Structure formats: structure tokens, C-alpha cells
Amino acid sequence: MSTYIFGHTSPDSDSIVGAMALAYLKNQLGEDCVPTRQGEISAETEFILNKFNGTVPELKTSYAGENVYLVDFSDKAQAPKDIMEATILGIVDHHKLGDLTTSTPLECWIRPIGCSNTVVKEMFDHHKVEIPKDLAGMMMCSILSDTVIFKSPTCTKVDTKAVKELAEICGVEDYKSLAMEMFIAKSAVNGASARNLNTRDYKEFDMNGVKVGVNQLEMVDISALDDRRRDIFEDMKLIKEENGLHTIIVLLTDIMKEGSTLYTVSDDESKIEKAFNTKLENSQVWLDGVLSRKKQVIPFIQPLF
């Protein structure tokens, strides 16, 4: 019986490539593992897979009775619905510890660093397994994505070192310009529906029994969305209703200006104002220097519930 390896819902490049990389490593170590995904891949992930000859993992949303490894999350709200009927053999992640529990001992690699793929890179080094050229390129791009080309406050020396070593393996000298190309691919919004935009990098959190949804759009220039703001806002109201949320937040992150416009629809906007010590105007505010949801947004919202 194969073991499945997958990342969070609305998978980003770290979730897809992390599952592929961990599955490769586990297979080298003699475990029969298959990478899967819980949803459609993003334009950014497509760019990475095309660049380095990657195959899109199989879509699989139900795991009852299966053995699994989780990559890039440990929150139940970001897991398949039947996750409690699966056996979690391990977790490889770089987020806050979530609310998933296990009934058996597990292998746990959770580190406060910039990317799950950096953790997987450390696992390769630990086991002295060589990383194939193309896989190294995909892992490198995932780290450059999660760390916003090293600009995110989540980025550590471990991440920059991993990128340099992976760049060497895949033979890409100018990895920063490759990363810019990748972010430009990620920033394409032409023809995208408001729902597509609002769910591109959407995550739900259970905050002491209260549901909060946070989406993040990382772009090279958020002014490309200026004429879509009304649509985005109207659709946020619908998602809040449909998912029974207390609060929905959309972060429009400008990676060049290094900050985010935060939009919210909330049962209590004052909570958000308090979290960021600011005033909302038309339910929005520019937060200078805010690039990271996990480090600069969630930790300030969670204590309010």
C-alpha cells in the first residue's frame, strides 16, 4: 500500500513541490510514497513545473484508511475532510503548530524557517541522499516563492544557504531573475474571476471555535487590481456567508513596495483594527512592511479570539 504525501488546500508551490520532494526522498529510503494534491495548481506552480520538467501530482481529496505524510500545514481546516480516518505518519512544516492530533507516534520535522522545502532539503542532507537536478530547481523556486526572494521576515540563513546549494545543483546562476519571472507569472490577473482571485492562496483557521479565512495575493504590482477591488470585496462577502466565517481577510501584497493592503469583511472590524493598531477606511488599510501571513498577520489576529 502506497503512502500519500500532500500539502494544504488551495496548494501553493511549497505544498506541491514539497510533496514531490519528500516523496522522492522517501522512495530513495525504501518507503513507497506517492505525492498528491488537494486542489488545482497555481500559475506560479505551473511555471515551476514547466521550467524543470515536473509532473503535476495526482488530485486526491479523500484519505480514509490511508497512511499519509503532511507537508506545509498541520491545521485541520486546511486538511482533507476525512483526515482523522487516515494515519498520519509524519509532518514536515514551517507554520505554527495546528490542531491536528494523531493516535500513533509520528515523524515530525517542523522548523521556524522560510519554507517547507528548506526543511525537506535538510532531510535530504540528513539522510545523505542526492537531489536530482530538476527537483533541486523546483525546490529552489519554492523557497524563493515562500521567502519572497529573501525579503520576507520568515526568511532565515538556512533558507538562503539552501537556495544557493540548490541553484548549484540545478545549474541556475541568476536565480533572482528566475524568481522575478516566477512572480510575474504569479501576478497575472487578466480575465480572472473575483472568486479565482479570492481563493488563489486561501486558508481557513479555527481560532478558538471561530472561523477566520485569510487569502493572500502576492504581486509585483497590486495596482493591476485597482479596478477589481469592488468585485473582490463583493465576493469576499459571499465567501464569508458560504463558509460561516466570523472574518475574511484578503491581503494584496506588493512585493516591490514591500507591504500589503488588508481588506476585510468581519462581524467585528474593531478586532482587526486592534490587531494591527490601525484604523480601517472602507474596510481596508495599507500595512507597510507586511509580507508574511504566518508571521505578521495570523499571530496578531489569533489572540483576539
Ligand code: MG
Ligand atoms: Mg504553503
Ligand code: MG
Ligand atoms: Mg510554505
Ligand code: MG
Ligand atoms: Mg506563500
